Amino acid sequence: MQKHVAVLMGGLSAEREVSLRSGEAVAEALEARGFRVTRLDVDRHVAEVLATLAPDVAFNALHGRFGEDGIMQGILEMLRIPYTHSGVLASALAMRKDRARAIFRAAGVPVAEGVTTDRLTAGKAHVLPPPYVVKPLSEGSSFGVMIVREDQAHPPQELTRDDWAFGDEVLVEKYVGGRELTCAVIGGKAYDVIEIKAADGGWYDYEAKYAPGGSIHVLPANLKGNIYQTIRDLAVVAHEALGCRGVSRTDFRYDDRPSGTGDLVVLEVNTQPGMTETSLVPEIAAHAGIGFGELVEWMVEDASCDR
Numbered sequence: 001m002q003k004h005v006a007v008l009m010g011g012l013s014a015e016r017e018v019s020l021r022s023g024e025a026v027a028e029a030l031e032a033r034g035f036r037v038t039r040l041d042v043d044r045h046v047a048e049v050l051a052t053l054a055p056d057v058a059f060n061a062l063h064g065r066f067g068e069d070g071i072m073q074g075i076l077e078m079l080r081i082p083y084t085h086s087g088v089l090a091s092a093l094a095m096r097k098d099r100a101r102a103i104f105r106a107a108g109v110p111v112a113e114g115v116t117t118d119r120l121t122a123g124k125a126h127v128l129p130p131p132y133v134v135k136p137l138s139e140g141s142s143f144g145v146m147i148v149r150e151d152q153a154h155p156p157q158e159l160t161r162d163d164w165a166f167g168d169e170v171l172v173e174k175y176v177g178g179r180e181l182t183c184a185v186i187g188g189k190a191y192d193v194i195e196i197k198a199a200d201g202g203w204y205d206y207e208a209k210y211a212p213g214g215s216i217h218v219l220p221a222n223l224k225g226n227i228y229q230t231i232r233d234l235a236v237v238a239h240e241a242l243g244c245r246g247v248s249r250t251d252f253r254y255d256d257r258p259s260g261t262g263d264l265v266v267l268e269v270n271t272q273p274g275m276t277e278t279s280l281v282p283e284i285a286a287h288a289g290i291g292f293g294e295l296v297e298w299m300v301e302d303a304s305c306d307r
Contacts, residue, residue, distance in 0.1 A: 002036045005300055006055035006081075008072065010041035013064030014143045014165070022275040023061035029277075029293045030059070030300065042067065047075050057303045058083040059296070061275055065138060068272045069095035077305055084299045086271040087307030090243040094271045095138050097171045100242065104266055107241035109234055112253070112265045114173035122170050123159030131175035134159065136166035147175060176263050178255030181221055183235040184273070184284040185248045186295075187302065190232035191284045195221035217280070219287050227254065230264065238269050245307045246299055249273040249281050 007030070009023020010016050020041070027037045038053060040046070042062060050058070058081050062068060070092030076083040086094070093099050098116040105111060117127055122134055130152055136144040144166035146156045158164065180196045195218040221228065235250040251267040273281045277292045285295045 002034065003057065003300070004036045004038070004055045005030055005057045005059050006038045006040050006050065006053055007059045007061055008040050008042050008046070008067065009061045011062045011064070011067045012043070013062070013066055013068075015064035018274060019061055019063045019067070022063065022279070023059075025276040025292070026059055026061050026296050029296045033293050033297050035297075035300065042072070046072070047079065050075070050079055050081060055081060057081070057300050059300060059303070060085050060272060063272055063274070064143075065095070069138060073307070080305055082303040082305055083307070084303045085246045085307075086242070086244045086248065090245065090307075091271050093242050094244070094248075094269045097135060097137050097268060098169075100268065101171075103241050104238060107237055109238050109241065110263070110265045112173040112176050112263070112267075114171055116169060116171050118168050119159040119164060119170050120168075122172055123155055123157060126155055127172050128174060133173050133175050135171045135173065137169045137171055138167060144170075176253040176255050176261070176265050178253060178257050178260050178263075179221075181223075181231060181252040181254055182280055183231050183250050183252070184281045185235050185239040185244070185250070186281075186285065186290075187246070187298070188236070188239070190235045191288050192219060193221045193223065193228055193231050194219045194280055194284060195223075196280070217283060219283060223254075227256075227264065234264075234266060238266055242269055242271075244269065244271055246302050247273065247281060247295075 007023045007027045010020050027039050031037050058076055060083050062072060068091060070088045073088045073091050101111050115127055130148050130150045132148050134146045148155060181193055183193045184191045197216040199216055231252055238250050239248045249270045253267060254264045255261045282292050
């Protein structure tokens with residue numbers, strides 16, 4: 001019998017547009033492989049809609065809050081609909097950058113020096129010596145992320161604005177220069193490492209991530225063998241420490257500049273990374289000989305409750 005997959009997409013977060021693109025790519029690939037697919041643009045009535053729809057599997061292509069943070073996973077657990085990616089606890093932990101950092105440290109995964117504070121405090125005076133990075137605690141796709149350079153006398157004043165939309169708590173981390181790297185873990189196994197460069201030479205912000213031609217991907221990343229393998233090992237440790245399932249992607253900074261510190265740190269684990277055919281995880285999978293359709297079909301077959 002044809003398996004019925006509900007592809008959850010869109011949603012209520014700042015990453016809605018990215019999720020719609022991921023969901024449509026996944027839906028098309030699953031249809032091409034013979035699945036019956038329902039595209040579901042998620043709103044606050046999603047539990048009622050899913051209960052009526054009663055799909056065999058939910059493919060969670062949501063990004064950001066309300067989809068990637070354990071809330072949707074909890075709804076699916078209550079409805080006993082098998083779903084893709086990580087479960088309630090791992091999703092919630094990964095989404096909260098301060099909680100994830102504490103778990104990484106306990107597991108021996110290196111992170112940058114950092115402090116959690118409220119945005120108004122971070123906006124009044126430097127809470128770390130510049131350079132540093134300010135990040136909302138529970139957002140993705142670089143929303144609300146700001147780099148404070150060494151020559152900046154004051155912290156970002158955007159943090160004190162009434163229309164700040166990214167929550168009252170922020171993580172302030174020491175800025176680690178050098179390379180932006182990422183590694184995918186699929187089914188508990190680490191795959192290759194990509195180096196990501198903003199095409200304009202700047203930092204890897206939202207535009208660089210999603211605008212056509214905004215970034216350059218080097219796959220496999222040109223790294224010394226021991227560093228390459230260390231990154232793969234750390235991606236698995238981070239994935240397992242959080243309790244992730246299915247597919248995850250771990251982002252790193254590595255400062256191997258001639259005048260650099262040599263630091264290698266984990267920035268975060270993405271429990272529901274982008275899933276268009278040109279996204280990083282599908283690109284890594286393709287490099288290993290796993291086509292996009294094969295990857296999303298594996299994710300559907302891997303789906304379960306109690307994750």
